[in-house]
Amino acid sequence: xxxxxxxxxxxxxxxxxxxxxxxxxxxxxxxxxxxxxxxxxxxxxxxxxxxxxxxxxxxxxxxxxxxxxxxxxxxxxxxxxxxxxxxxxxxxxxxxxxxxxxxxxxxxxxxxxxxxxxxxxxxxxxxxxxxxxxxxxxxxxxxxxxxxxxxxxxxxxxxxxxxxxxxxxxxxxxxxxxxxxxxxxxxxxxxxxxxxxxxxxxxxxxxxxxxxxxxxxxxxxxxxxxxxxxxxxxxxxxxxxxxxxxxxxxxxxxxxxxxxxxxxxxxxxxxxxxxxxxxxxxxxxxxxxxxxxxxxxxxxxxxxxxxxxxxxxxxxxxxxxxxxxxxxxxxxxxxx
Amino acid sequence: xxxxxxxxxxxxxxxxxxxxxxxxxxxxxxxxxxxxxxxxxxxxxxxxxxxxxxxxxxxxxxxxxxxxxxxxxxxxxxxxxxxxxxxxxxxxxxxxxxxxxxxxxxxxxxxxxxxxxxxxxxxxxxxxxxxxxxxxxxxxxxxxxxxxxxxxxxxxxxxxxxxxxxxxxxxxxxxxxxxxxxxxxxxxxxxxxxxxxxxxxxxxxxxxxxxxxxxxxxxxxxxxxxxxxxxxxxxxxxxxxxxxxxxxxxxxxxxxxxxxxxxxxxxxxxxxxxxxxxxxxxxxxxxxxxxxxxxxxxxxxxxxxxxxxxxxxxxxxxxxxxxxxxxxxxxxxxxxxxxxxxxxxxxxxxxxxxxxxxxxxxxxxxxxxxxxxxxxxxxxxxxxxxxxxxxxxxxxxxxxxxxxxxxxxxxxxxxxxxxxxxxxxxxxxxxxxxxxxxxxxxxxxxxxxxxxxxxxxxxxxxxxxxxxxxxxxxxxxxxxxxxxxxxxxxxxxx
Amino acid sequence: xxxxxxxxxxxxxxxxxxxxxxxxxxxxxxxxxxxxxxxxxxxxxxxxxxxxxxxxxxxxxxxxxxxxxxxxxxxxxxxxxxxxxxxxxxxxxxxxxxxxxxxxxxxxxxxxxxxxxxxxxxxxxxxxxxxxxxxxxxxxxxxxxxx
Numbered sequence: 001x002x003x004x005x006x007x008x009x010x011x012x013x014x015x016x017x018x019x020x021x022x023x024x025x026x027x028x029x030x031x032x033x034x035x036x037x038x039x040x041x042x043x044x045x046x047x048x049x050x051x052x053x054x055x056x057x058x059x060x061x062x063x064x065x066x067x068x069x070x071x072x073x074x075x076x077x078x079x080x081x082x083x084x085x086x087x088x089x090x091x092x093x094x095x096x097x098x099x100x101x102x103x104x105x106x107x108x109x110x111x112x113x114x115x116x117x118x119x120x121x122x123x124x125x126x127x128x129x130x131x132x133x134x135x136x137x138x139x140x141x142x143x144x145x146x147x148x149x150x151x152x153x154x155x156x157x158x159x160x161x162x163x164x165x166x167x168x169x170x171x172x173x174x175x176x177x178x179x180x181x182x183x184x185x186x187x188x189x190x191x192x193x194x195x196x197x198x199x200x201x202x203x204x205x206x207x208x209x210x211x212x213x214x215x216x217x218x219x220x221x222x223x224x225x226x227x228x229x230x231x232x233x234x235x236x237x238x239x240x241x242x243x244x245x246x247x248x249x250x251x252x253x254x255x256x257x258x259x260x261x262x263x264x265x266x267x268x269x270x271x272x273x274x275x276x277x278x279x280x281x282x283x284x285x286x287x288x289x290x291x292x293x294x295x296x297x298x299x300x301x302x303x304x305x306x307x308x309x310x311x312x313x314x315x316x317x318x319x320x321x322x323x324x325x326x327x328x329x330x331x332x333x334x335x336x
Numbered sequence: 337x338x339x340x341x342x343x344x345x346x347x348x349x350x351x352x353x354x355x356x357x358x359x360x361x362x363x364x365x366x367x368x369x370x371x372x373x374x375x376x377x378x379x380x381x382x383x384x385x386x387x388x389x390x391x392x393x394x395x396x397x398x399x400x401x402x403x404x405x406x407x408x409x410x411x412x413x414x415x416x417x418x419x420x421x422x423x424x425x426x427x428x429x430x431x432x433x434x435x436x437x438x439x440x441x442x443x444x445x446x447x448x449x450x451x452x453x454x455x456x457x458x459x460x461x462x463x464x465x466x467x468x469x470x471x472x473x474x475x476x477x478x479x480x481x482x483x484x485x486x487x488x489x490x491x492x493x494x495x496x497x498x499x500x501x502x503x504x505x506x507x508x509x510x511x512x513x514x515x516x517x518x519x520x521x522x523x524x525x526x527x528x529x530x531x532x533x534x535x536x537x538x539x540x541x542x543x544x545x546x547x548x549x550x551x552x553x554x555x556x557x558x559x560x561x562x563x564x565x566x567x568x569x570x571x572x573x574x575x576x577x578x579x580x581x582x583x584x585x586x587x588x589x590x591x592x593x594x595x596x597x598x599x600x601x602x603x604x605x606x607x608x609x610x611x612x613x614x615x616x617x618x619x620x621x622x623x624x625x626x627x628x629x630x631x632x633x634x635x636x637x638x639x640x641x642x643x644x645x646x647x648x649x650x651x652x653x654x655x656x657x658x659x660x661x662x663x664x665x666x667x668x669x670x671x672x673x674x675x676x677x678x679x680x681x682x683x684x685x686x687x688x689x690x691x692x693x694x695x696x697x698x699x700x701x702x703x704x705x706x707x708x709x710x711x712x713x714x715x716x717x718x719x720x721x722x723x724x725x726x727x728x729x730x731x732x733x734x735x736x737x738x739x740x741x742x743x744x745x746x747x748x749x750x751x752x753x754x755x756x757x758x759x760x761x762x763x764x765x766x767x768x769x770x771x772x773x774x775x776x777x778x779x780x781x782x783x784x785x786x787x788x789x790x791x792x793x794x795x796x797x798x799x800x801x802x803x804x805x806x807x808x809x810x811x812x813x814x815x816x817x818x819x820x821x822x823x824x825x826x827x828x829x830x
Numbered sequence: 831x832x833x834x835x836x837x838x839x840x841x842x843x844x845x846x847x848x849x850x851x852x853x854x855x856x857x858x859x860x861x862x863x864x865x866x867x868x869x870x871x872x873x874x875x876x877x878x879x880x881x882x883x884x885x886x887x888x889x890x891x892x893x894x895x896x897x898x899x900x901x902x903x904x905x906x907x908x909x910x911x912x913x914x915x916x917x918x919x920x921x922x923x924x925x926x927x928x929x930x931x932x933x934x935x936x937x938x939x940x941x942x943x944x945x946x947x948x949x950x951x952x953x954x955x956x957x958x959x960x961x962x963x964x965x966x967x968x969x970x971x972x973x974x975x976x977x
Contacts, residue, residue: 047975054379055657055667064671067386080383081975084740086531087517120517120524121531164866167789174522194866196785197520199601200663202656206600209654210473212789221670225655225677298673332522332862365967380972500889504847507883511854514879518872523862525876526854549918556914556944557907723952726941727960729918730934734964738974743926750918757911762843780875792868 041102041278045077048265049106051084051091053200057221057299061135061263062107064295065286072285088112089121096127100270102279105131108266110176113316117323118174119333125320129271130313131280133264134287135296136304138238139180140247141168142223143215144208145231152236152253155215156188163192169204170217173197174332177204179323180238180259181217182330187255208232219261220244221300241302262304264312276309340462343689346391347697355392356694359399360701364709366400366420367407370544370728371735373420374404378664382671390672391690397668398644398691399698401661405604405640406450406702410709413442413633414717415728417547421539422604422640424770425612427547429625429632436628439717440710444573445633447706449586453638454699456590457597457645461652462692465681468598468646469653475599477786478796482806483599484778487606488771489810490613493622496765505764509772512537519781520788532744537752539605541745542773544732545752546766552725553757573710578630585615585631586638593639597646600658604643605774611639617816645695652676652688844891851884914944926977930969934961 048066052058062080069078081104083091088111095106108128115121141152149155159166171177178195185193196213198204201222208216209232216223220241226232227244234247238258241247250257265283267276284307286292296303306312327333346352359381366377377400385393408423409430416431418424426446433442460468475483488506495502515526516536527533589611596607615635616625625632650658655677657663669676674684681688716724736745756766790796797803854876864871921937935957942953968974 053663054375054660055382055664060667060670063383063386063667066383079973079975082379082741085535085742085744087534089531089534090740090742090744118522120522120534164791172522173518173520178522194788196788197522199519199781200657202663203601206473206650206654206656207476210476212476222655225675225679229678231678294673295671298675299670300675380974500886500893504883504886504890507879507886508850510879511850511876511883514854514876518861521862521865521872523872525861525872526857552941552945553911553914555946556941557911558946720947722945722947723942723956726938726945727956729941730938730960731964733918733922733937734930734934734968734976737976738968741975743922743977746922746925750915750922753918754915762839784870784874787869788866791866 041275042073042076044103045079046073047079047081047104049081049083049091049095049104051082051088052107052109052111053084054082056200057137057219057301058107058109058111058263060295060299061301064292064299065107065265065283068289068292068295069282069286071289072282087115087120089123092121092123092127095266095268096123098268101268102271102275104268105279105283106266106268107263108316109263110261110319113319114174114176114179114323117320117327117333125313125316127269128266129269129276130309130316131265131267131276132283132309133262133304133306133312133315135263135301136239137219137221137261137263137301138241139177139184139217139259139261140220140223140237140244141184141215141217141235142205142208142226142232143235144211145233146211147214147233149215149235152248152250155193155235156191158214159191159193164194166191166215167194167196167213168215168217169196169198169207169213171198171201171204174327176261177201177217179326180261182326183257183259184238184250184255186326186329187250187257205232224300243300243302264306280307280309339685339689340693342686343691343693344696346686346690347395347693351389352392352395352690352694353697355388355396356399356697356701359396360403360698360705363400363403364407364410364702364705367404367423368410368419369735370411370417370419370548370732371540371737371739373408373540373661373739374401375660375664376739377401377404378661378668382664382668385668386671390674391687393668393672394674394687394691395694395698397665398648398694399701401665402454402641402644402695402698403702403705404661405644406447406454406637406706408640409446409450409633409637410443410706410713413439413446414713415548415724416551417728417732418543421543421774422608422643423636424543424605424767425608425636426633428612428767429627429629432626432628433630433633434717438628439714440572441574441630442628442633443710443713445579445582445630446637447703447710448574448579449582449589449634449637450641450706451699451703452586453590453593453641454644454702455696456587456638457594457642458692458695458699459645460590460594460598460642461645461648461695465649465653468649472598472600472650472658473654475802476800477782477789478800478803479806480599480601480778480782481786481797482800482803482810483596483602483606484775484782486806486810486813487610487775488779489813490609491768491771492814492816493613493616493625494765494767494771498763501762501764502768505759505766506768506772508759509769510776511772512542512769513773513776513780519777520784537748537773538739538745539770539773540739541736541748542752542770544736544749545754546756546770548725548728548732549749549753550756550760550766552729553753554760555721555725557757574630582630582634585635588614588618589635589638590642592635593642594646596639597643598649598658600650600656601778603659604640604647606778607643608636608640609771609774611635613813617813641699648691652680652691653678655680841891844887847887847890848884851880851887854880854883910944914941917941917944930976931961931965934964 048062050059050062066078066080083094098104201218205216207213236248236253238250366372408420409426411417411419412423412426413430416427430442491506592611593607596602615631616622647658647662650656651662657666733746736749786796858873858876861872917940925933938957
């Protein structure tokens with residue numbers, strides 16, 4: 001069973017009770033059914049826990065999965081279980097509390113690893129069973145059409161010449177976006193570019209669009225329409241995207257780093273390797289369905305599947321470590 | 337005009353009509369249940385829209401959005417609990433009117449004003465999509481700061497008989513907003529070392545606690561003001577002539593809603609409170625506001641429905657959601673393969689016109705559903721409070737849970753209920769605290785953001801004409817009550 | 831409560847508010863320093879509000895006016911109030927354990943009883959009908975997973 005709860009008052013108990021209840025149900029079902037083994041999986045609805053903002057990219061991923069999954073989960077209903085609050089802690093607590101239960105999955109993202117790294121939330125990568133990564137959403141630097149900056153080098157040069165006068169808007173402080181920006185800044189020799197945190201990525205783009213900040217640090221899906229309309233330009237993108245074929249990457253600009261946002265699926269702790277492999281196969285089939293592919297295109301996302309669960313687990317752990325090191329360098333760890 | 341006609345024809349197709357009707361019913365319900373709101377209603381149907389064609393999916397969503405903004409006023413008028421936060425200002429005069437036994441009149445005014453505001457907001461969207469979207473992005477940190485301070489100054493008109501306690505209440509509301517992660521540094525503040533407080537206490541738990549639970553506790557402690565019972569409650573709707581006489585507050589409220597609604601991040605709650613306050617300011621009898629003034633219902637209700645159309649401006653023209661509800665709507669659009677942004681109007685004009693027409697049809701359905709519902713609401717109001725309030729508490733606590741799927745919110749609501757009860761008993765008005773919680777984030781983050789961009793120079797607030805005007809208006813608004821009483825004592829009689 | 835007791839209550843009130851202000855100031859000492867010189871950091875605004883609150887508390891304690899027209903409640907009110915708060919808290923504790931269908935009717939029944947409803951028919955029928963109504967509305971119609 002998981003460690004003692006520190007956070008939400010009751011959710012741990014709920015989860016523990018649910019775990020018992022599900023064990024009981026499973027036991028009853030297998031007692032009644034003809035095959036006592038787990039051959040019958042899935043025999044009841046599956047839950048996908050989402051702790052992200054409703055309508056946001058991670059929440060949409062959860063819903064697209066739920067929409068496409070049933071045909072590969074024995075026709076069972078797949079529902080999105082919203083558990084927001086505590087910077088993701090409420091949802092993670094719920095997932096963690098269902099140890100060993102293959103009927104609950106969670107959408108896990110770069111934000112989760114950063115929140116683990118800061119020490120804001122009392123969770124570690126080992127609290128979940130990694131299954132697979134689905135998307136990589138590279139960060140990029142965008143400016144409005146009227147901006148004097150034509151290249152990333154222009155912006156960095158300006159910041160060197162006029163320290164503190166070049167501003168970059170982006171989502172959150174000590175967030176995945178913030179750390180992506182800090183990695184870029186460190187690689188450029190720490191020019192004094194002012195990070196202006198916003199409540200959402202969209203707000204940060206509006207700030208750049210309105211000329212309140214000099215540039216926005218964001219993702220492709222947020223600026224896609226503005227690029228097509230010519231109201232914004234991308235100076236550089238962390239990883240090559242098919243949609244941004246002619247845009248220089250950070251590497252082209254001389255910075256050998258690839259800060260990305262990413263999203264994948266994890267399970268509760270304590271899933272056996274067989275169960276995990278089974279879930280991975282079903283999810284792989286799910287993300288290959290036409291419906292899911294359509295969602296990916298519409299949401300302006302590109303596949304970056306990592307279907308080796310162990311490699312995905314190592315990736316998560318590595319992300320937490322990289323983030324922690326960077327936060328430590330910036331003096332932003334909450335280790336008290 | 338022909339495009340609009342085609343759009344209307346699309347919206348009137350049977351499948352689309354069904355989507356609009358279903359959305360309207362669900363929206364009124366989501367708005368009326370404390371805890372649920374247009375955002376929750378939209379999030380609930382998001383999975384359903386996956387299975388629909390783009391047009392009905394979007395029409396269903398906008399009709400939910402529109403109807404929920406009206407639905408909030410039902411609970412606000414019936415029991416003094418804002419069904420969703422934009423109906424907060426409607427409780428001031430709407431509930432007062434119900435306590436006078438005129439629930440039917442209040443429901444009628446609210447429905448008519450909501451309908452008018454909804455239509456005017458849509459017309460604004462159709463007429464000024466481009467210009468207003470450009471105006472919206474001109475709103476930067478100094479301007480948001482000005483708007484926030486301007487809103488906070490409304491506290492001066494909400495303090496009641498004891499200004500000191502009103503100010504303390506506002507300060508407590510500001511402290512309640514600080515709880516959680518600081519947007520600009522990510523540092524947890526006043527979280528007592530827990531994760532459960534990291535995303536803050538939240539407006540919805542505060543509204544449920546202050547208005548539903550505190551009121552129920554009042555009843556339990558035997559100190560409830562008497563609401564007219566079944567016999568005294570008049571369900572009579574106001575005559576159309578009386579409604580049309582409210583055209584000025586409705587127009588002003590719609591204008592305020594249209595402007596504030598188009599600014600990303602400002603939203604319907606702020607717009608409706610500002611509309612109420614402005615109506616009180618221009619009124620010749622401001623002292624009657626808060627005790628059942630028709631204009632005090634019409635203006636905020638027109639404003640929050642006008643916000644629906646206006647909130648579509650940044651969403652459609654820039655692809656930027658200006659509110660939590662718009663964010664869910666954007667998710668729905670994305671799934672349907674509709675990419676809002678500068679090119680939407682040229683590339684998917686027929687869909688946009690169907691959307692425009694859908695708004696108008698949604699308003700008509702909202703009117704129908706609302707009108708059919710009024711006799712029911714009047715009956716609900718007629719229930720004795722000792723039966724009604726426990727039910728309200730039950731639904732509210734469940735609603736608080738549904739909001740984020742987090743039982744912590746129901747605990748917060750209980751906390752606010754007890755706090756609100758104690759504050760009321762000691763003569764502290766609650767509305768200033770709510771205003772503090774709503775506007776605190778806008779004031780603080782944008783103050784710091786503006787100074788971070790100006791390297792600490794305060795002249796940014798003077799250089800922006802919009803910010804300057806808003807700050808001056810705020811100062812005037814704070815000074816006005818004092819000046820007014822000075823003037824009054826100068827004259828022989830008021 | 832008589833007028834005589836009003837002053838001490840005002841003092842307690844002011845003391846509590848000052849305590850909240852002081853608590854905020856203590857908490858704010860742990861916030862990160864401003865990243866940019868001359869620009870207010872995370873501690874600025876809480877500090878400002880806390881200072882204002884303390885000043886207001888001082889004015890509240892010192893002023894001579896009788897304060898708010900706080901009417902007094904009947905003696906049994908406090909006990910019933912405590913009962914209601916504990917009853918709601920109890921509901922929130924058991925809700926995740928026994929589910930909303932089993933937890934809602936007792937909640938409503940208890941609150942109705944405490945509010946003064948005594949008719950056995952109403953006390954029996956309304957809570958049950960309400961539980962069913964909420965279940966139908968949220969769990970069945972809207973498909974919201976409730977505990």
